[in-house]
Amino acid sequence: MQADHLDGNALAGPLAEIFTADVSAAVSRCASCGLTGPVASLRVYDRAPGLVARCPGCEEVVLRLVRSPDAAWLDLRGAVSLRIPLSGTNPSAVLSDEGGRSGAER
Amino acid sequence: MTTFTRGFRGRRRGEDDRLPPGQYLTEDFPVLSAGPTPHVPLDRWEFTIDTEAGQVHRWTWQELTALPYEEPAVDIHCVTSWSKLGTSWRGVSLDVLFEDVETTADYALVHSYGGYTTNLPLDDLLDGKAWIAYRYEGEELAASHGGPARLLVPHLYFWKSAKWVRGIRLLTEDWPGFWETAGYHNYGDPWREQRYADD
């Protein structure tokens, strides 16, 4: 059977409109079950009026994103936190970040 | 202009009268879902109406499908811009389910197996405007389209027609549902193109 969802890398493009950092490389903590893992591992339901990203552990909603013609609506209630890696001025961090991005559509 | 084109346009004009602004016609039935498809065994399925006074009205699958049904043929309009004309359903009118329900509530919050919710004024569920539908085009309603049963409220955008419907909570104050809290319009009238919260 065809999968009914995508993985969290599908969020990279739509969220790039809002955040300058690549949020698919961030680590989120599920507000429902506490599971902590990369945003890229969330289950993204995109055949819907918006994007719905669910926890791979408990299937609760972690993140929702609706794009109207003149606004983006972002709901992060299902995430306790997002740890967004930022390279700063450390050259080695920049290098490892490049590797993390290779899977995302850019 | 050729005769063929005129004839074609004439037919299309009839269809266009039934097409709300910003919508296009589709022949297939796109599957939209905000989560995994819940599978509820019929012997454990139930539908409830909870009143603001705390009374619970409850129907099992057998009880629901033993009630008098209607077979509405209706046009449906999805907020993602597709419309489908003349879809045929079988379901129980909400008027039948509300016969013995005493309430002064103005608002309904519909909830589904799988956790989905959507809100609408109670008036929009009554007077022949809404059904609990369990057959589509002569067949059992497929799980992908909301089976075993879904709400059918075709005069509003189709996100209000909650798939896998489980019950209705009656409320004295409006409580926005899943999409209504994420940028979509609180009411969702396709003829007034009420797609987003600011529309």
Ligand SMILES: [Zn+2]
């Ligand atoms: Zn979780």
